[in-house]
Amino acid sequence: MLETDRIQLHKLVEEALPELDMMIGWTESCDPLQTTPVFIRDAKLISKLTLGPFCSQNLAGYLVKPPALESVPKDAKPIGICVKGCDSRSLVALIQEKFISRDRVRIFGIPCRGTIDWRKVAQRVGLSDVKSATVEDDFLVIDASGTTHRIGLEDVLARKCLGCRYPNPIIQDVLVGQVATPRSSSLETTYRDVDALDNKPIEERLAFWQSELDRCIRCYACRNACPLCVCQDKCIAETREPRWLTQRVGLPEKFLFHFIHAMHLAGRCTGCGECERVCPMDIPVTLIKEKLNKIMEEMLGYSAGLDPDGVPPLLTFNPGETEI
Amino acid sequence: MNNNPYLPELATIQEIITETGNIRTLRITLNDKDRMERFTFRPGQVGQISVFGTGESTFVINSPPTRKDYLQFSVMKAGEVTSRIHQLNAGDQVGLRAPLGNGFGFDEMKGHDILFVGGGIGMAPLRTLLLYMIDNRADYGDITVIYGARSPKDMCYTYEFEEWRAGGVNLILTVDAEFPGWKERVGFVPTVLSEVAPSPNNRIAVVCGPPIMIKFVLFGLTELGFEDQQIITTLEKRMKCGIGICGRCNAGSKYVCLDGPVFSYDQIRAMGGEL
Amino acid sequence: MRIGVFVCNCGTNIAGTVDTKRVASEALSFADVVYATNYMYTCSEPGQQEIQRAIGEHGLQGVVVAACSPRMHEPTFRRAVEKAGLNRYMFEMANIREHVSWIGNDREANTQKAIDLVRMAVAKLRFNNPLFSSKMPVNKRLLVIGGGVAGIQAALDCADGGMDVVMVERKQYIGGKMAKLDKTFPTIDCSSCILGPKMVDVSQKENITLYAASEIESISGYIGNFTVQIRKKATYVNWEACTGCGLCTEKCPSKKAADYFNEGLGAARAINIPFPQAIPKKAAIDAQFCRQLNGKKCGVCAKVCPVQAVDFEMKDSIVTEQVGAIIVATGYDLFDHSAYGEYGAGRYPDVISGIQYERILSASGPYGGHIRRPSDGKEPKDIVFISCVGSRDASVGRPYCSGICCMYIAKQAILTRDHLPESNSYVFYMDIRSPGKNYDEFVRRAQEEYGVQYIRGRVGKIYPRGDRMVVQGADTLLGVQVEVEADLVVLATGVESSAGAGELAEKLRISYDQYGFYMESHPKLRPVETNTAGVYLAGACQGPKDIPSSVAQGSAAASKVQSLFAHDTIETNPQVALVNERTCISCGKCIQVCPFGAIQWKELRGGIKKAEVLPTVCQGCGVCNATCPPKAIQLQHATDNQILAEVNELCA
Amino acid sequence: MAVKIFIATDRLDSVLEKLSTKIDLWIPALLKDDKSGPTGFVPYEPGKAVAFDRQTTMSLKKVLLPQVETLLRFEYRKEPEGAINSTLAVEDRREARPTLVFGARPCDVRALTTLDRVFSNGPYVDPYYTERRKNTLFATLVCRQTDAKCFCSSVGGGPADMEGSHLRIVRTDDGYIVEALTKEAQSLLDNLGDAPDASREKQAAEIVEEVSRRRVGDLDTEGSAEAFRKRFEQTDYWVQMVSQCLSCGVCTYVCPTCYCFSITDEAENLKGERLRSWDSCMFYHYTLEASGHNPRPTKLERYRNRVGHKFSYIPERYEGLLGCCGCGRCIRSCPVSIDIRQVVGHLKENTNE
Incomplete structure (x- = not known):
């Protein structure tokens, strides 16, 4: 089935490429469990495009991050991009905030059945050499150190995928493959990890975050991978003017950084989980944003990235509001 | 220097001169009198001034080694450290790590005619070499200085122009646009350069100023027939350690703090982009 | 340092x-x-x-x-x-x-x-930097929004001072609520006699430009330099030509148009001049009731008009005015008593509001000044006034005192006695609020000289009995239930903010309280200024007010404008936000959240857009700074580093 | 003086505990309670699980170059009467205690050859690094767990390379054979265990021999410095190579040869310190000048500089030595799976294109 989708994608891109400035998609990398983004201008490279559960990167961020597109003239052709359900929400949020205009992107929507978390694979097959990984029906088949492992896909999906309500793109120009079924339809399922943590006593929660965030090395992969962290090079984590953080690596700095990051995403985070995926120290940083997202949904009934014309609640006020 | 190249020597600001709206000149002496007396450097070498609590920043020592009452630095207000320096007063304590960097090859320049082309604060590194040459006037041929600034108000060292002239310097001053009371030239430095058209024969050109000026002056000098190795300039980069370790001020395999800041134009060409 | x-x-x-x-x-x-x-x-x-x-x-x-x-x-x-x-x-x-x-x-x-x-x-x-203000020219024209007594006073004061004034009035006439009043407390002088000359002055002063039947479309700019777009609503009558002769009204066959001026007590024609003393005295067509405009064959007015002023094709038009200051005098609305189910929720024709009674009392009103009740035109004998209808009542969202009702009830009770010496008036009240000059004496006169019966207590229920109304309530002083049969019940409906006050505030970028009343800069020391420089308040748009206070505020606002206009330039306050273009990421969030519209796009070379603060508009509130993710926009006198330095010291 | 001892697997912790009384001991350990989670070098604590089964996520460079350290402390002293000329005192305090890193990998130790040249052999000697370096010994594991991302043999090292190590650790079926390679290391092994028996020694020798024969990685770095210079101006090449790059600092922070640092002052009222902290050439602010000019404004220049540093500039400056130890961490940790071997490998392909 995946192969059929791949062929369909190649065909669609082939047709569209002449009208596109470029096509952003995924291709295989040196790691069988992870793909790498690919930027295609040359039709010869289209066959390299791939799909499937290893395509974990959210490509939407590339549309706003220098220098990939900064120098593209306004009248340039649109950019083609592959988006999964969660990626499309990031795209919608960026359109909402006018970082991207809808007519500048040609969206290849990819219904998603979940992406693989390589750490979960490692927990099962060890960190030894994974030679190849393929998907057969609902199983991941891994050849590692001469042994073949057959693991249920469900057991190695990324944490965010397990509570996914939007596996299908919110917006797209073309859809590649069959529509996927959401894994969750309730706040309870989507925010189960937040709830689990919230149900613990506050001391335990504090201890949890202290021990998790203590590992942070301030490499900023979480920030740079976030499609909605639009400050990038101008981030206050590194400036002295203003100087919010020192270069020390104590818990105060780490807490401050991660909570500034989260606050900047309040009402904007689309829960794509990139921050957590890219963390070299395996810190569940998406959880912080999930907590905010939950508050946003419960308090303001707002979920980012679902409506290209919607205004994020923190960027607006209602004239009828009583407390202004 | 002591055995820890990161440890600044303590120094005291003796005098502050307001050059322009955003440039101040500091005259400082090392607190250790012996060190101050033994302190030697080459024109063009730099120092790292510390304002403890804010940080360090690099400035060229723009007084010549021939004049040792104080070490002079001119500071343009731009970032955090320079802003803090602008709040300092005579008598305040700073740290100094100096001399650092390579300096000008003033010995190799002996017997040559010299052309200085400076713009704005870019006159600072030229001043040290210029005064050194005035103090050793017999060693050098014609000395022509083309110095330009946006307006007379943006010109540094105006109070010693007469001294320069008296020292046998052909000083040509220019500002970008007409200004009430201004009697010298008007026009951009590269334009004035082509008007003055100094001969490249046996002449070395030393250029410093804003990047855009340098670009056009280099072009102009080449037009006039200067070879790349006859043109010398000083580079600026963000620096931290100042001693070739921290990694950031490289252009190719050269560190501006260690191998520079003075480079000939042919060296710069060999270093590649990223300037 | x-x-x-x-x-x-x-x-x-x-x-x-x-x-x-x-x-x-x-x-x-x-x-x-x-x-x-x-x-x-x-x-x-x-x-x-x-x-x-x-x-x-x-x-x-x-x-x-x-x-x-x-x-x-x-x-x-x-x-x-x-x-x-x-x-x-x-x-x-x-x-x-x-x-x-x-x-x-x-x-x-x-x-x-x-x-x-x-x-x-x-x-x-230690992180302060010297700040410098700059000078901006002042356009010495004033915009007055609202042509009630407060706005009129402000406009006349400024016009007398030699300034150009633009007045915008939403209705087709000026005069506001006061124009509808019969007499005014506590002097019982005739409302139109004292207001009329001022209205005429407005129309006759050469340096006052009046836009009636017009609304504010948009406002941009800043103190000294506002640009105002005014929407002139289609009146279907060319006012340049209209002489106010009234022939059209006379001939208009649509006789059952709503009579807004008389608070629905009478009927008007589809084309009309609301009242004889109206300024401007121009006819306008009420499109809702006009036959021609509703696709029927008519056009009578156009035919009879001696100057061919009727224009059925007329559309709204926008005019632009440049002014240097704005006085907001948009007045108030009266509470709609249909919120009170126990008082009949507006279903009983003989339970009326105070302003309706005012029209009944007025000689120019629907009954020619004879007191009759709306249901059958009979002269009432027993009249009950009920205070605090929509005032001091949290259950209808109006916990505040409207300030004027106690007084106007007393006035109306006195006038009732004057008109109908045989009648009995009863007033149900909670407290009597009469703090103005000669006010308490006035209320006492009503009680003592005019024999108005004041009953302290709240009315629980009004219901019809035969052709009369039964008013049931408690006399809390005597501690007994009372029941009064009345021919007419007048509800002292309270003051609420003018409809659309919030929308106008958004355009003006001024703040308003939870009830829609505009906020002054400081309740004591800056009572007629807003937090938006160059925008001033007068009258009941700021809160319930009687006529003397409204007039006083009109003059106060005018004096603020005059002291502003006494200068050719204004100095900007440098304690404003400033954008560091190098770190601005062009996200535009500051522009979206600025409550004063003080931030706009600036296009740099290469088409890159960066935010730019208009220093004269910026009030230094800091919302932009809090919103800006890379903190590229900083308040010049409260930079992040300054605040962080303070916090660090506090925590040290 | 013991030259070689055997430590049974179940005795490792007690041996380490004993060792930690002799010297400051660092070990590779799990940083999270998850056997496949991130690992790094930490000061030994009894009971702390040693993560010997794989290369650590974070390299051991922080033992010698902490992520943040205090270079100087300073204090302004005021006269009681608030004299204007407050005096200033500045001190640098360095402390380098004898330290042993137990369980290093050959690639990590080899990386120190780069750091040594930069910090200790330049015109200026960095006393903080140098003094720690002199006081630190390395007990290095003969590396049997290389993976597809390792390429130590391609850059001059090898999985059994003991250059720069003071002790060699060979993991056998039932324990570890630790052998002192230098005199100074011998005393550390005193009273820690018995010499291995002949069969274990034989097994160890076979392992060492077998691992020594392995070639890990097939990247050909010959002539890469020259190829880099030719590629330098080819923007298209670099766009192709770095478009995916997120410009985060993971590769530089996990890299054992990346040493770039920043220096910042932090002060409260009259006292403060000058800090040195890891910096990353991947960051925009790294080269941002006060004027606003940035010689490496985009990830293109920044990534190019990183490759240049490792495969061209360092070799040029320091006798041809590559600035890469082939540990593969940058590949393993990259959020978008950028493979530096590809970038370097392609340098030489069709240079004229």
Whole structure:
């Protein structure tokens, strides 16, 4: 089935490429469990495009991050991009905030059945050499150190995928493959990890975050991978003017950084989980944003990235509001 | 220097001169009198001034080694450290790590005619070499200085122009646009350069100023027939350690703090982009 | 930096519970502080001289005064340091009076807190930079929004002062609520007799441009330089031509149009002039009732009009005016009593509102000044007035006092007696609020001379019995239930903010309270200014008000405008936001959230857009700074680094 | 003096505990309670699980170059009467205690050859690094767990390379054979265990021999410095290579040869310290000048500089030595799976294109 989708994608891109400035998609990398983004201008490279559960990167961020597109003239052709359900929400949020205009992107929507978390694979097959990984029906088949492992896909999906309500793109120009079924339809399922943590006593929660965030090395992969962290090079984590953080690596700095990051995403985070995926120290940083997202949904009934014309609640006020 | 190249020597600001709206000149002496007396450097070498609590920043020592009452630095207000320096007063304590960097090859320049082309604060590194040459006037041929600034108000060292002239310097001053009371030239430095058209024969050109000026002056000098190795300039980069370790001020395999800041134009060409 | 610290004793105000000498000596241990002292009255002439002397003697580059609230004396000290040659913004104030000495008696704790506050002020000052204001020209034209008595007063005052005034009125006539009143309390003089001449003045002054039947479309710009777009609504009559002869009204076959001016008590024609003294005296067509405009064949008015002023094709049009200041005098609305189910929710024709009764009383009203009841035109004998309908009642969202009802009920009861000497008037009241000059005497007259029966208590229910109404309530003074049969019930409906007040506030970028009344800058000290420079308030748009207060505010606002217009230029306040273009990421969030519209796009070379602050519009509120993710937009006198420095000192 | 001892697997912790009384001991350990989670070098604590089964996520460079360290402390002293001329005191305090890193990998130790040249052999000697370096010994594991991302043999090292190590650790079926390679290391092994028996020694020798024969990685770095210079101006090449790059600092922070640092002052009132902290050439602010000019404004210049540093500039400056130890961490940790071997490998392909 995946192969059929791949062929369909190649065909669609082939047709569209002449009208596109470029096509952003995924291709295989040196790691069988992870793909790498690919930027295609040359039709010869289209066959390299791939799909499937290893395509974990959210490509939407590339549309706003220098220098990939900064120098593209306004009248340039649109950019083609592959988006999964969660990626499309990031795209919608960026359109909402006018970082991207809808007519500048040609969206290849990819219904998603979940992406693989390589750490979960490692927990099962060890960190030894994974030679190849393929998907057969609902199983991941891994050849590692001469042994073949057959693991249920469900057991190695990324944490965010397990509570996914939007596996299908919110917006797209073309859809590649069959529509996927959401894994969750309730706040309870989507925010189960937040709830689990919230149900613990506050001391335990504090201890949890202290021990998790203590590992942070301030490499900023979480920030740079976030499609909605639009400050990038101008981030206050590194400036002295203003100087919010020192270069020390104590818990105060780490807490401050991660909570500034989260606050900047309040009402904007689309829960794509990139921050957590890219963390070299395996810190569940998406959880912080999930907590905010939950508050946003419960308090303001707002979920980012679902409506290209919607205004994020923190960027607006209602004239009828009583407390202004 | 002591055995820890990161440890600044303590120094005291003796005098502050307001050059322009955003440039101040500091005259400082090392607190250790012996060190101050033994302190030697080459024109063009730099120092790292510390304002403890804010940080360090690099400035060229723009007084010549021939004049040792104080070490002079001119500071343009731009970032955090320079802003803090602008709040300092005579008598305040700073740290100094100096001399650092390579300096000008003033010995190799002996017997040559010299052309200085400076713009704005870019006159600072030229001043040290210029005064050194005035103090050793017999060693050098014609000395022509083309110095330009946006307006007379943006010109540094105006109070010693007469001294320069008296020292046998052909000083040509220019500002970008007409200004009430201004009697010298008007026009951009590269334009004035082509008007003055100094001969490249046996002449070395030393250029410093804003990047855009340098670009056009280099072009102009080449037009006039200067070879790349006859043109010398000083580079600026963000620096931290100042001693070739921290990694950031490289252009190719050269560190501006260690191998520079003075480079000939042919060296710069060999270093590649990223300037 | 060299910083001097001056700790004020404020007599015993501060020194009574703070060891100011110790605060000063502690201050000497702070970084960059080179001089510190305490002084009896720092704000006094010799106190200021001491600061100036110290600046010269110690080469101070910044000054901290620890004294009272900066609201009190910051300007004083800024002037003082400026006289000594410092930039006025190289000054910080630590409030050790209102924040310390006045709120605690523990001398040790107070002293420690004062030291902390001084340390914070010093830490902030170390990051201060000199700030400079610039000058902007002032366009000496005034816009008055609203043509009620407050707006009229403001407009006339300014016009008398020689200024050009533009007045915009939403209705087709000016005069506002006052034009509908019969008599005014407590003098019982005729409302239209005192208002009429002022209305005429407005129409006749050459330097007043009146746009009636017009609304504000949009406002941009800033103090001294506003651009206002005014929507002139289609009246279907060319007012340039209309002479106000009234022929069209006479012939109009659509006779059942709503009579808004008479509060629905009568019927009007589809084309009409609302009342004979209307200014401007021009006819307008009520499109809802016009046959021609509703696709039927008619056009009678157009045929009879001697000057061919009727234009069925007329559309709304937009005109643009440039002004330097704006007075908002949009008035109020009256509470809709249909919210009260127990009073019949507006279903009983003989339960009417106070303003309806006003029209009944008026000689120019629907009944020619004869008191009759709407249901059958009979003269009422027993009349009940009920106060606080939509006032002081949290259950209908109106917890505030409307201020005028007690008085207008008394007036109407007195007038009723004048008209119908045989009638009986009853007033159900909660409290009598009559604090104005001669007001309480007036109410007493109603009770004592005119025999109006005042019953303290709330009415629980009104219901019909035969052709009369039964008013059931409690007399809380006697502690008994009372029941009064009445021919007519007048509800003293309260004051609420004008419909659309919120939308206009958004356009003006001024703030309003939860009830829609516009917020003044300071309830005591800046009562007619808003937080948007150049926009002033007059009358009931700011809160319930009677005529004298509205007129006084109109004049007050006018005087504010005149003092603004006395200058050819204004100095900008440099304590505003500024964008660092290098770190601005062009996300536009600041533009979206700025409550004053003070931020706009600026296009740089290469088409890159960056945010730009209009310093004259910016009020320095800081919402943009809080919103800006890379903190590229900074308040010049409260930068992140300044605030962080204060916080660090507080936590040190 | 013991030259070689055997430590049974179940005795490792007690041996380490004993060792930690002799010297400051660092070990590779799990940083999270998850056997496949991130690992790094930490000061030994009894009971702390040693993560010997794989290369650590974070390299051991922080033992010698902490992520943040205090270079100087300073204090302004004021006269009681608030004199204007406050005096200033500055001190640098360095402390380098004898330290042993137990369980290093050959690639990590080899990386120190780069750091040594930069910090200790330049015109200026960095005393903080140098003094720690002199006081630190390395007990290095003969590396049997290389993976597809390792390429130590391609850059001059090898999985059994003991250059720069003071002790060699060979993991056998039932324990570890630790052998002192230098005199100074011998005393550390005193009273820690018995010499291995002949069969274990034989097994160890076979392992060492077998691992020594392995070639890990097939990247050909010959002539890469020259190829880089030719590629330098080819923007298209670099766009192709770095478009995916997120410009985060993971590769530089996990890299054992990346040493770039920043120096910042932090002060409160009259006291403060000058800090040195890891910096990353991947960051925009790294080269941002106060004027606003940035010689490496985009990830293109920044990534190019990183490759240049490792495969061209360092070799040029320091006798041809590559600035890469082939540990593969940058590949393993990259959020978008950028493979530096590809970038370097392609340098030489069709240079004229």
